[in-house]
Amino acid sequence: MQTTTVMQSRPVPRARRRTRANSTVSVVGAGMAGLVAAYELERLGFRVEVIEGSRRLGGRVHTHRFGAAEGAPFVELGAMRIPTGHHRTMHYVEHLGLADQVRPFTTLLSEENAFLATSTGHVRLRDAPRALIADVRASLPGAPYREETVVFGAWLAAVVDAVAPPGLRTGLRADLARNLLDLVEEVDLSPHLLGHAKDRIDVHGLFAAHPGIRAGCGDRLNSFLDDILTETSPELVRLACGMDQLAQRLAARIRGPIWLGQRVSGFEVAPDHVLVRLGGGPSPAVRRCDYVLCTVPFSVLRSLTLTGFDDDKLAVVREVDYCPATKVAVHVREPFWEREGIRGGASFSGGRIRQTYYPPSEAEGTTDPSLGAALLASYTIGEDAEHLGAMPPAQRHRTVVEELGRMHPQLLRRGMVRGVASLAWGGHPWTAGGCTIRWGQDAAACEEQRRRAVRPQHRMFFAGEHCASEPAWIEGAVESALEAVTLIARHAPGRGVVEPAGLEAA
Numbered sequence: 001m002q003t004t005t006v007m008q009s010r011p012v013p014r015a016r017r018r019t020r021a022n023s024t025v026s027v028v029g030a031g032m033a034g035l036v037a038a039y040e041l042e043r044l045g046f047r048v049e050v051i052e053g054s055r056r057l058g059g060r061v062h063t064h065r066f067g068a069a070e071g072a073p074f075v076e077l078g079a080m081r082i083p084t085g086h087h088r089t090m091h092y093v094e095h096l097g098l099a100d101q102v103r104p105f106t107t108l109l110s111e112e113n114a115f116l117a118t119s120t121g122h123v124r125l126r127d128a129p130r131a132l133i134a135d136v137r138a139s140l141p142g143a144p145y146r147e148e149t150v151v152f153g154a155w156l157a158a159v160v161d162a163v164a165p166p167g168l169r170t171g172l173r174a175d176l177a178r179n180l181l182d183l184v185e186e187v188d189l190s191p192h193l194l195g196h197a198k199d200r201i202d203v204h205g206l207f208a209a210h211p212g213i214r215a216g217c218g219d220r221l222n223s224f225l226d227d228i229l230t231e232t233s234p235e236l237v238r239l240a241c242g243m244d245q246l247a248q249r250l251a252a253r254i255r256g257p258i259w260l261g262q263r264v265s266g267f268e269v270a271p272d273h274v275l276v277r278l279g280g281g282p283s284p285a286v287r288r289c290d291y292v293l294c295t296v297p298f299s300v301l302r303s304l305t306l307t308g309f310d311d312d313k314l315a316v317v318r319e320v321d322y323c324p325a326t327k328v329a330v331h332v333r334e335p336f337w338e339r340e341g342i343r344g345g346a347s348f349s350g351g352r353i354r355q356t357y358y359p360p361s362e363a364e365g366t367t368d369p370s371l372g373a374a375l376l377a378s379y380t381i382g383e384d385a386e387h388l389g390a391m392p393p394a395q396r397h398r399t400v401v402e403e404l405g406r407m408h409p410q411l412l413r414r415g416m417v418r419g420v421a422s423l424a425w426g427g428h429p430w431t432a433g434g435c436t437i438r439w440g441q442d443a444a445a446c447e448e449q450r451r452r453a454v455r456p457q458h459r460m461f462f463a464g465e466h467c468a469s470e471p472a473w474i475e476g477a478v479e480s481a482l483e484a485v486t487l488i489a490r491h492a493p494g495r496g497v498v499e500p501a502g503l504e505a506a
C-alpha cells in the first residue's frame, strides 16, 4: 500500500516572493476536492501547497483500520462506494493505479439472507415480499390497486425506508396514498416484475422507463430520489484496499508541501492577494497568499472570520444546507454473519441503527482470521444520525451493539466485540455536517445556489462537494475541483486557457 510523506503540524513557513508567472496556489483542505485540485494545478505548472486543519488526509474519505497489522480489518467511516457512472472518480481510480482494487459493492436489498425490518419484525430478504406487500396494503385500506401496483409500492417503500431520513419516509407514505400509485396503475409493469412469484420489481428500471411517474413524488422526495436509486443500484464498486488509498495516492503525487494540523481560522480577500489566518487565539499567524482555493465545507467556513467577502457570498456560505450522517463500526472476533449465510451486502436493520453493512466474504489478500472482522453496524443520516451523534461515544456504541444484538444475537456473545469506532459527521469539527443537500429545490434553484457557491472572491476560489452539481459524492468533490482549476488557470496572468486532464476524461 502506498503512503505519502506529509509535513505534520510544523508552522507553515512564509511564502517566498514569486513572480506572477510563478504564482503559488494555497489549497485549503486535503479532502478529495483539495487533493485533486492541487494535483491538477501542479500538472498545469502552478506551485501548490496544501493546508489541512486535521492530522489526516482524505476528509470525508475516511478508512478506519482496526489495528496497524498488515491485513487488519477496516471499515469506511466516510465514502464507501463509487457508482460506476461517476466517470470523473473512476478516471482517478484508474489514473492512480487502483483499477486492480475495484470490486463490486453489494448494497442494500441484494443479499437474500440479509435482514429487512418490517412491521412484523426482521425477516430475511428472501422471505420479505409477503410482509412488505401486507404492510403497504394495510396502509391503504380499501384501495383498489392491481397486485403489481402494490408490489411497486412495497419495494419503493422498502428502498426509501432503508435509505432516507424520517421526514422523507413519512412523505413517501403520503405520496403513495395521494397519487403515486394512481400514476403507476396506468403503467404496464410486467416487464419490470421479478421472481417466479412476480412479487419483486426492478424499481430502478421502472423509473428509468417511465420518468413521468416521478411527478407523483413530493418535491423533497423527488430531489432525493436519484441518490436513493443510486445507493441501491447494482452499478456500485468499492476499493478492496480501502477508499483512503485515493487520497494517499493523490498526495504521493503532489510535489508541493502538504501541511497537516494547520487550522485556518479566517480569510481576508484583496484584489492582489489573500490573507490566511492560521490557528486561533488573539494573534493568529497570518499568511499572505497569491491565490487560495478553499475546499473547507461551508458548514465550517461560516464560523471562520471572513473579511472582504461580498454580501451574496456571505449569504450563500450561510445558506448551504447539510444533512448529518453517523457511522458506527464494530470489530468482532469472527464474521459470525457468514454462518447465517450472509456473504456481504447489507441489512435494513430499522430502529435507531437503520443500515448494517457486511464486509464481502471473498478472501482479499492475506487476511489473518486471528485479526477478526469489521462490521459497519450502523449507518444513519438526517434526524437518525443526529440522535446517535448527540450521544457520548460510549453510549452510542452500547446502544448500537445492543440494538444490533437483537437481530444478530451472536454479537452479544462474550468476547465477540473487540472494539467499536464511530464518526458522527454532523458534529465533527472539520465537517460540521454530513453532506450538502438541496432537497425540495428545483433544478434551476440548485444550479443557482451551486453557481453562487463557486463564485470567486478576488483571488480566492472555492471547491468541494458543496460547489458541485452532484453534491454528497466524491464525484461532486472532483467535479468542483476541476472547475476551480479551470477558473484559476483562466485568471492567472500569462497563462493560456487550459483544461485539466481529468476534465477531458470526465
Ligand SMILES: Cc1cc2nc3c(=O)[nH]c(=O)nc-3n(C[C@H](O)[C@H](O)[C@H](O)COP(=O)(O)OP(=O)(O)OC[C@H]3O[C@@H](n4cnc5c(N)ncnc54)[C@H](O)[C@@H]3O)c2cc1C
Pocket (backbone or CB within 6 Å): 028, 029, 030, 031, 032, 033, 034, 051, 052, 053, 054, 057, 058, 059, 060, 061, 077, 078, 079, 080, 081, 082, 083, 262, 263, 264, 265, 295, 296, 297, 300, 325, 326, 327, 425, 429, 430, 431, 434, 435, 463, 464, 465, 466, 471, 472, 473, 474, 475, 476, 477
Ligand atoms: C458518512 C458519509 C458517507 C459517504 N458515502 C459516500 C459514498 O459511498 N460514495 C461517495 O462517492 N461519496 C460519499 N460521501 C460523500 C463524499 O465523502 C464527499 O462528497 C467528499 O469526500 C467530499 O470531499 P471534499 O473535498 O469536498 O470535502 P472534505 O472531504 O470534507 O474535505 C475538506 C477538508 O477541509 C479540511 N478543513 C475543514 N476545516 C478546516 C479548517 N478550518 N482549516 C483547514 N482545513 C480544514 C477538512 O479537515 C477536510 O480534510 C459520503 C460522505 C459521508 C459523510
